[in-house]
Amino acid sequence: MECGAFKQPARRSTSLLTLGLTLLLHAANVSATGGSPSMGKEQFLAALLEQMSLPEKVGQLRMKHSPGTPPSQYALDTVAKGAVGALFTEPGFTREQLRAYQDAAVQRGRLGIPVFFAGDVVHGHRTVFPIGLGQASSWDLQAIGSAARIAAIEASADGLDMTFAPMVDLSRDPRWGRMSEGFGEDPYLVSRIAERVTQQLQGATLGAADSIMACVKHFAAYGAVEGGRDYNTTNVSTHQLFQDYLPPYQAALEAGAGAVMTALTTLNGVPATANRWLLRDILRQQWRYRGLVISDHSAVQELVAHGTAAGGEDAAQAALVAGTQMSMNDRYFEQALAQLIEQGAVPVSLLDEAVHQVLATKYDLGLFHDPYRRLGHAQHGAQPSHDPKPLHRAQAREVARRSLVLLKNQNALLPLVKRGTVAVIGPLADNPVDILGSWHASGQPGQAISLYQGLKTAVGDDAKLLYALGANISDKRDDFLLLADKTVNFDPRPPQALLAEAVAIAQQADVIVVALGEARGMSHEGASKTDLNLPTQQRELLQALKRTGKPLVLVLMNGRPLTIVEESQWADAVLETWFSGTEGGNAIADVLFGDYNPSGKLPVTFPRSVGQIPLYYAQLNTGRPFDPQQPSAYRSHYFDTDNTPLYPFGYGLSYTHFSLSPLTLSTHRLRPGHAMQVSVTLKNEGQRTGETTVQLYLRDRVASVSRPLKELKGFQKVLLAPGESRQIVFDIDTSMLAFYNQHLQRVTEPGTFDVMIGLDSQDLQKASFELDGTPP
Structure with missing residues (x-):
């Protein structure tokens, strides 16, 4: 975009305030496009924030609904007066409809602050790829990444700036219908996919025209709702939360996700949207996250139904204080925040903190430099949704x-x-x-x-x-x-x-x-x-x-x-x-x-009966483990069914047959700070070229807390011709042996470890090594 491309629209106010903001925008644009840098991001945002009225600040924290129909005059007027900061879309929207909202914000708004547009681009946009569980079944990060990149290209071409994805809620209960959106039961696999999807949605440069911001959801542990019943209570021990449920969110955020969505549910009695421990202590302080926090649909007003807020004022205050910065399908921020600020019940600094983050998100999306970056020029129009030409078949x-x-x-x-x-x-x-x-x-x-x-x-x-x-x-x-x-x-x-x-x-x-x-x-x-x-x-x-x-x-x-x-x-x-x-x-x-x-x-275990749920491969041993070779009544098992899964995690057949050799370890004693290699020979013994996924699992035999029977720590997808063999090597370092102890400290303890490699989580080759307790 040329330096002078951000023009003052004819219908904009010509007040000194508006003229000043136009100059600020121009200065920021010069800096972003290679001209003489006259103003940095933080200077620009601070100057803009200083010019905003209290109602305009509150408006930036509100995400409202764009129903996929031509916007009403009321909706456009609401945007124009600065009462909305972003809009979420439904399937069927057009770029022309979104452009009308942006025209209202930029051309009629007092300060010309653009809105951003978000939608559910979960497994494709115009081209629909397999659902999350399907993509996870590929165990192919390159293929999964390509689906996310194409989704971003298509969605951004239709005007979207953000997607409510990836959905990285770990789930071990198939009664929960939203398991379909996620990537399965294992924190390691889900984390690796979360990283790749986030990176490919946002692309090399977040502000590019073919990039959309990832909004990771639903923070946190939404997939652990009791009984698999959607919107139900989540009760997870803090240890299990850190060990299993939080890593995928952290992986996506460390991969650069610009936003995170709060869960609709309570976590150990506190709704996620008003959970200061989640949103400030963990997200901001421990993880040092600097992106935007958005509530799920109507989550702020649902604080009243949860019984943690008496009414709209309580709900708005609790959410903002806890760290929720933008309210989706908002009602209570609009009704209560300004009054709470004026009464001193909420410090204005807290409001400014949230508004600054919303504005920073728009800046990072490139919208201050070009509000129409993903909307295109009006005269170009857009391809209708039924046009097959844009599809990536x-x-x-x-x-x-x-x-x-x-x-x-x-x-x-x-x-x-x-x-x-x-x-x-x-x-x-x-x-x-x-x-x-x-x-x-x-x-x-x-x-x-x-x-x-x-x-x-x-x-x-x-x-x-x-x-x-x-x-x-x-x-x-x-x-x-x-x-x-x-x-x-x-x-x-x-x-x-x-x-x-x-x-x-x-x-x-x-x-x-x-x-x-x-x-x-x-x-x-x-x-x-x-x-x-x-x-x-x-x-x-x-x-x-x-x-x-x-x-x-x-x-x-x-x-x-x-x-x-x-x-x-x-x-x-x-x-x-x-x-x-x-x-x-x-x-x-x-x-x-x-x-x-x-x-x-499979990225998830198939049970024989709903009565086995939750059934997942990484279970603890218990003090009375069941041995099918020597059955006993007083052991942990069901007496009325086969206790094994119907199909285990990591399982899947081929039209050819693969075999694995016994494991070879580079050492049987690992020192802290060092690494070792474990290798195995994979052979295609069939008559067809085929591909399979070799999976690495580890087990800590004795630790200060009970550890799972096995945990996925690596995988490689390998293509072999008939009769071909290949040595597969995995590196194991001490970071892969770390876990959270009872004090929630990330530790690695010396002792004996099992290393297992197989083509699923059940049929495994096994060897052991010792982790030395002597520091290097």
């Missing part, structure tokens, strides 16, 4: 197929051959809506590839495809979650009629591909469940198809682990596809027909 297909997890492949049924007759059956078989998953942003079902479409394209004229619905996605037409998603189709025919039609189709086929699971609204915010089984209609369909005697492939589409013990027995092959996005159907077809060898690994 090749990248979406690549990420999607890397996210698919082969759970079972009896008698090598897969890959299928492209000949004969294939019956494609199920409520998710030809469903371009649900394959997009929750939080699909501006993704269009009309642009998504269903499983049936993908298979049809793959076989062309070489095979015949037959289709039947077979069952509805839910057993009840008035299912609450279906009512919440108006796009769900529900066939009014009786279930037996749907079933009979599907069986008749299946009997004509050589192989059956049945797609079962959840509608996207069933794994979403507010979509908590006590039953993780497939709906009855879907189970009965699968049973009936099994009775045909035809080879049976089960394709799962879902946003959480399901309890599919019997379904896994009935099907000859099981492919977990999650919600795989815009190119999902093509990606699944690639795997089913062997054009791509599956390499995904």
Whole structure:
């Protein structure tokens, strides 16, 4: 942008105050664009803050709703008077609508302070990539990063400045529907993904036109809600909080995330939005975080419902004092903050601190230098959301197929051959809506590839495809979650009629591909469940198809682990596809027909029963561990089920077979401050080129607090040709052995450690070493 490009709009006030601010903006712009630096960031922000009135300051702390429709005159006037600092958008918004808000702020506002625009770009914008659990299943940071970079490019081109992502809430309870948005159960894996996604959303330069600010959510421990019930209480020991739940947030913030969102929930009795210990002691003092803190939707006013505020004044005061700087969907900041300041109940310095941070965020986004940086020029317009040209289909297909997890492949049924007759059956078989998953942003079902479409394209004229619905996605037409998603189709025919039609189709086929699971609204915010089984209609369909005697492939589409013990027995092959996005159907077809060898690994444990929850691999040993080889009644176990998971963390099959050699350690005694290497030879013993993820786990055998049986500390994704071998080496240093002790100090204690390497968390090669207590 040229130095003189920030022009005083014709409709702006010509008061001396406004003229002074225009000169400040011009000076800052000169500095930012390579001219003579006449004013730095902090000077500019201080000068701007000094000119603001109390109502204008309060307005900067308010994030209001942009509903995806042309803005009303009232909404534009509200922005113009400086009563709003930012707007969050819904799917369907246009760049022209956002530009109208920015025109109101910049051209009509007394000080011309721009607003910023934020939205839920969780797993893609126009191009929809697999949901978080799907991307985590790739164990491929480069692929995950590419999805985030493309999402930022597309979202910024549509005018967004910020996304409410990444969602890094660790979750070990699949009853919680929002597990679908996150990256699984393990703090190490989630942390590595959080870093990469944050970096790629924001890009090399945060203020660039193709960069959007990451707002990490939901701080903190939202994924640990009791009973998996959304918005419920979270009670987590402080030790477990530091050891397991906080690291992913910290990783994202240390990667440069410009904002963080508070959780809607209480943490150990204190709502996160008014939790000074979280927002000031940990976030500001311990982590030295300097970004923006935004409440979740209506979280400030919900302090009253939590019972920690008597009314609006209490809620506004508690949130601001604790460290919440911007209130999303605000009411109480607007109603109460100015009066609280005037009464002296809240010091003006606290208000200024928050306003300064909001302004600094806009500065970092480049909006003071060009308020239209991501909106473009009005005469250029924008491509409509249904225009397929901007889509990144090749990248979406690549990420999607890397996210698919082969759970079972009896008698090598897969890959299928492209000949004969294939019956494609199920409520998710030809469903371009649900394959997009929750939080699909501006993704269009009309642009998504269903499983049936993908298979049809793959076989062309070489095979015949037959289709039947077979069952509805839910057993009840008035299912609450279906009512919440108006796009769900529900066939009014009786279930037996749907079933009979599907069986008749299946009997004509050589192989059956049945797609079962959840509608996207069933794994979403507010979509908590006590039953993780497939709906009855879907189970009965699968049973009936099994009775045909035809080879049976089960394709799962879902946003959480399901309890599919019997379904896994009935099907000859099981492919977990999650919600795989815009190119999902093509990606699944690639795997089913062997054009791509599956390499995904589970980022979360699949239980056999909902009664096992929480079930995760990194559990403590207990004082009475259960030994299945020597069972005893007085040991920690369930007596009415197999205590092992159905599918363990890190598990996933391939169309080839890999083997691992015994481990080799560079030393069996590690000194503090030093490193060692552990190596293993990976061999592809099959007939196909394939890729797998080699996983490193560690265990501290004796410590001052009980330590997990194993913890993921490293992984490498490796591609090998048939017969090829490769030595895989992991470095282990003493920082990887550290943990929080009972005093919440990060320590490394001498003793014996197990090092384990495997292709999942259950089948592991093991060796041991000693950590010397003598300092270097």
